[in-house]
Amino acid sequence: MQSLVPMGLPFRLSPMLCAAALAVALVAPSAAGAQALQSRLFEVTKSKKLRVCQFPLYYSISFRNPKTGEIEGIDADLSKELAKELGAELEIVESSFGTFIADLQANKCEIGMFGVGASLKRAQAVEFSKPYLITNIYAVTRKDGPIKSWADVDKKGVKAAVTLGSYIEPFMKSYLKNAELVSVAPPNTREGELVAQRVDVIITDYPTAIKVTDEFDWAKTIVPEEKLAVTPYAYVVPQGDQIWLNYINLFIDTIKLDGRLMKYAKKNKLDPIVAP
Template identity: 85%
Template sequence: MKLNLRPFLLHAAVFGFAAILFASAPAGAAEVNSRLNEITRSKKLRVCQFPLYYSISFRNPKTGVIEGIDADLAKELAKDLGAQLEIVESSFGTFIADLQANKCDIGMFALGASLQRAQAVEFSKPYLITNVYAVTRKDGPIKSWEDVDKPGIKAAVTLGSYIEPFMKGYLKKAELISVAPPNTREGELVAGRVDVIMTDFPTAVKVTDEFDWAKSIEPPEKLAVTPYAYAVPQGDQVWLNFINLFIDTIKLDGRLKKYAEKNKLGPIVAP
């Protein structure tokens, strides 16, 4: 018989973490000072998402609904918390400031957990792991990975993404173009203003699915291998512990695999 561990694990997290903090808190302390308490009290979960991220948190232009693995998992997190989900639009360049300004409780849009970012926010355990890919036009000047870094080539990255600083150091001959929202790398490629976009697995899959003229190129060796995680404000260990347990739980009960495969991200699920 298959056991449903989800309710037990998540309720144990709430009460277990609270009990630990109460035991160590000074006499007279009224309650644990954590976003977890505030969320369970207010019944509202505020999630920062970047609505231009294919397969992760992409706003469908036909329906206006945000779709992707983190759109699905944000709903699951809210359901497990018994809270109403509120999406706060953010971006790679602004999510740290948004968390620090208390505009949202968590960033959920496949955030690259880098050492630089970890100086400003807390990262959860990884749930996806990816590396850098190139996406270009089949009829364009780039036929192989060796063509990416040649004179006259314009390569686009998203401003504020973890790929941006990596490509700044990697490219020696090509011109790097940093694209700021609401513009997108994909739009620049469609318009012919760049020759290639440097991206991750989710975007490579989505763009090649969406456009029959597009192709992805993987480097001969994996570059900038990066864990994707969720981000929470610093200094709230109770909330971080709960999010880590949520990730462990969705791995155990199959939800992570289910939504990864739904959005064609099965190959990059973290172990």
Template identity: 75%
Template structure:
């Protein structure tokens, strides 16, 4: 008799433990949803987007209007619209965006951030929406006329501090001088003032500078150099928010918004597949 009772008691206990385990799964999921930025954004109706306001064609503040213009300026508005949220722009930079995300100053970085393995140790990247090689911008009346002229003694090369191009060029250049420029100084300003001979940039900057300044000339590398995907960047540990951002990227590719806005800002050739 005792043996039967023991078996029944054990079976009941097993059932209770199993039920507890089953009910614990939705509870954990619910807790994760509450902690997710997606939940917070939809509840507060506010989307905070980190942007670098000196990035031509991507997120550049027009000095005449004070408005930030470019493909990511437009796509940030599209993301806010999808979330029924008010868009709040938080000014950031390539040197500070990781710290800004970790300090919860913004929910997402949207300014053509190169998705690199080193950066992925500290933040999460969405699926890519653009991809680009490295290009050189020079003065038409300057000392550099071909890619072979760049890495020589007496040539001064600059790029943006904290960009993915910076560590690559420090290793790539063997003879030319190199400097990383931080705001409020700009690479283009250094070139205009003849303090630099070459600006190393991506496709968006190269195209925009050539359009803006009649003295500018673009030099392509002899072969694609450090091809890098551009993606949106979010803090680590929030899979729900990352999933939503990835779905947004898939959606704007499928419905044509990404292509249309890329063409608007002369970035059609670098839309990611």
């Protein structure tokens, strides 16, 4: 096909095409800039407020002390550190394992910080940071109860409690063949059900196992013969904000390197499960 532009002559755009090209050139950078400015990182640093979703019934992680009303635990400490790094005021938004995804999607908080197990199913709806803790599951029961070893957990007549919405719940649903699984919804707790002897055993993670056995002299921890449901704990943010996720990942790298993660892990007796 013969070219419409004579050979040897410079190619020239019509005035209209020039105007269109200029408009695209001007709009493209501003659109990219607008997208960047929509990041929660910039919203938090501008508003000077960081909203953190936490489950206030999680021993050693984010547990509201009934005497002081303050939330205590490793994520209570680290959420303060994150707010400090951002130069923002910390606002705690109460959430739970059954509602945190909806809370994030509804923009009730910028981040969930309460030992959320990173699972492939949850990752379909939210973004997970790098892990900061790694745990597996344990059984906690009464010393004078019917559970003497892990083999006793899955027997007929045994009631085993888990927290509704936790990553442990679906695992135990498929794991147990004989025992009855009891899913406990907040504000009730597995520990309260065990104290009231409405269940024989609670299936939990390392943080809760440590806390319950520390607080109650009648409680004992039973460790499975093999590690079950090994799960990384991570912080959770809404999907689609890579700038915010990058910042949170850098925060985790930073507190690992400068010792703050280990400091607060030891304070809350969680140093054995700190992620490498």
